[in-house]
Amino acid sequence: xxxxxxxxxxxxxxxxxxxxxxxxxxxxxxxxxxxxxxxxxxxxxxxxxxxxxxxxxxxxxxxxxxxxxxxxxxxxxxxxxxxxxxxxxxxxxxxxxxxxxxxxxxxxxxxxxxxxxxxxxxxxxxxxxxxxxxxxxxxxxxxxxxxxxxxxxxxxxxxxxxxxxxxxxxxxxxxxxxxxxxxxxxxxxxxxxxxxxxxxxxxxxxxxxxxxxxxxxxxxxxxxxxxxxxxxxxxxxxxxxxxxxxxxxxxxxxxxxxxxxxxxxxxxxxxxxxxxxxxxxxxxxxxxxxxxxxxxxxxxxxxxxxxxxxxxxxxxxxxxxxxxxxxxxxxxxxxxxxxxxxxxxxxxxxxxxxxxxxxxxxxxxxxxxxxxxxxxxxxxxxxxxxxx
Ligand SMILES: Cc1ncc(COP(=O)(O)O)c(C=O)c1O
Numbered sequence: 001x002x003x004x005x006x007x008x009x010x011x012x013x014x015x016x017x018x019x020x021x022x023x024x025x026x027x028x029x030x031x032x033x034x035x036x037x038x039x040x041x042x043x044x045x046x047x048x049x050x051x052x053x054x055x056x057x058x059x060x061x062x063x064x065x066x067x068x069x070x071x072x073x074x075x076x077x078x079x080x081x082x083x084x085x086x087x088x089x090x091x092x093x094x095x096x097x098x099x100x101x102x103x104x105x106x107x108x109x110x111x112x113x114x115x116x117x118x119x120x121x122x123x124x125x126x127x128x129x130x131x132x133x134x135x136x137x138x139x140x141x142x143x144x145x146x147x148x149x150x151x152x153x154x155x156x157x158x159x160x161x162x163x164x165x166x167x168x169x170x171x172x173x174x175x176x177x178x179x180x181x182x183x184x185x186x187x188x189x190x191x192x193x194x195x196x197x198x199x200x201x202x203x204x205x206x207x208x209x210x211x212x213x214x215x216x217x218x219x220x221x222x223x224x225x226x227x228x229x230x231x232x233x234x235x236x237x238x239x240x241x242x243x244x245x246x247x248x249x250x251x252x253x254x255x256x257x258x259x260x261x262x263x264x265x266x267x268x269x270x271x272x273x274x275x276x277x278x279x280x281x282x283x284x285x286x287x288x289x290x291x292x293x294x295x296x297x298x299x300x301x302x303x304x305x306x307x308x309x310x311x312x313x314x315x316x317x318x319x320x321x322x323x324x325x326x327x328x329x330x331x332x333x334x335x336x337x338x339x340x341x342x343x344x345x346x347x348x349x350x351x352x353x354x355x356x357x358x359x360x361x362x363x364x365x366x367x368x369x370x371x372x373x374x375x376x377x378x379x380x381x382x383x384x385x386x387x388x
Contacts, residue, residue, distance in 0.1 A: 038344065060287065063248070095224075100258070113268065124171075157188055176325035336359060
């Protein structure tokens with residue numbers, strides 16, 4: 001047979017037969033448009049992107065210096081097991097180096113976990129309204145993803161525990177969770193651990209941990225303490241994921257890490273791609289980790305910004321869900337699509353939540369201090385109740 005490239009129907013049929021069943025049913029990730037592209041389309045300038053939970057303070061100056069210094073060495077392959085990052089993290093977190101693995105973002109580690117431990121007969125269980133990559137990482141591998149009920153205020157832990165079975169290999173939960181901002185309490189984490197089947201891992205995704213640390217008065221689990229306690233007790237079933245993409249301001253470089261039992265990380269080592277974390281990412285991560293001042297400033301900025309946005313929107317009659325991250329989920333009470341468009345025309349790019357089954361909600365990240373009042377004003381004027 002000769003494939004007729006000028007016949008789209010034939011090409012589609014050919015592609016359908018080329019891909020295995022679990023790939024045929026997947027949708028490709030739809031990335032948001034680059035800010036410059038949107039500005040060009042709308043004929044505006046100075047747009048503010050509050051759609052991806054990035055750190056508006058930028059990277060640590062120390063990371064920028066380290067990147068510049070490492071550029072002459074980029075003809076060499078990077079350190080394969082990110083040795084320097086693991087050593088720096090071991091010191092910083094007070095865990096053994098062999099309890100640390102570095103990934104190309106924590107996203108990469110999610111994919112590695114599924115590949116390493118979830119077989120065709122197994123399941124990944126996660127509450128609804130979670131980070132979309134939990135499902136994606138599972139379904140890309142052709143594995144079964146089971147969701148349990150949740151509201152924007154948090155997961156139904158009874159339902160989550162009841163869904164666990166001998167088929168469960170991974171339980172994935174974000175705290176603070178993206179997109180809701182909700183957290184797992186210390187007691188909630190203990191409950192989950194008590195209900196965890198023998199051959200399952202509890203994956204605690206703390207991409208926003210350093211932002212949540214700005215709320216010591218609010219009960220939320222410390223994933224690091226949880227994994228440390230499990231390791232000390234000889235329990236290998238807790239995996240902590242964190243990232244340099246959020247408070248450390250290195251999203252473009254793709255670097256995250258896992259803290260877990262060395263044996264579990266050994267399984268990840270069997271599926272990982274070689275040289276998956278580049279040198280510039282590694283040196284930037286090491287330098288950023290030491291910049292306590294940048295982290296503290298960023299966390300304080302996050303809390304201040306959230307409080308300002310939340311207060312203004314509550315005053316405007318909008319439902320605002322509690323968040324301990326650098327973003328907030330708001331419910332406008334009417335379809336968010338037109339609101340998103342109106343905000344866009346005002347140069348404010350938020351994230352509509354229809355893909356999560358929340359058609360009236362929007363997620364808003366904390367912007368730079370210089371942009372905060374413009375974002376607040378646009379939100380109040382576009383989604384405030386009396387604007388309906
Ligand atoms: C809850 C959560 N986990 C993990 C990630 C992945 O981050 P990265 O792959 O950039 O480390 C994100 C990014 O948005 C997130 O929100």
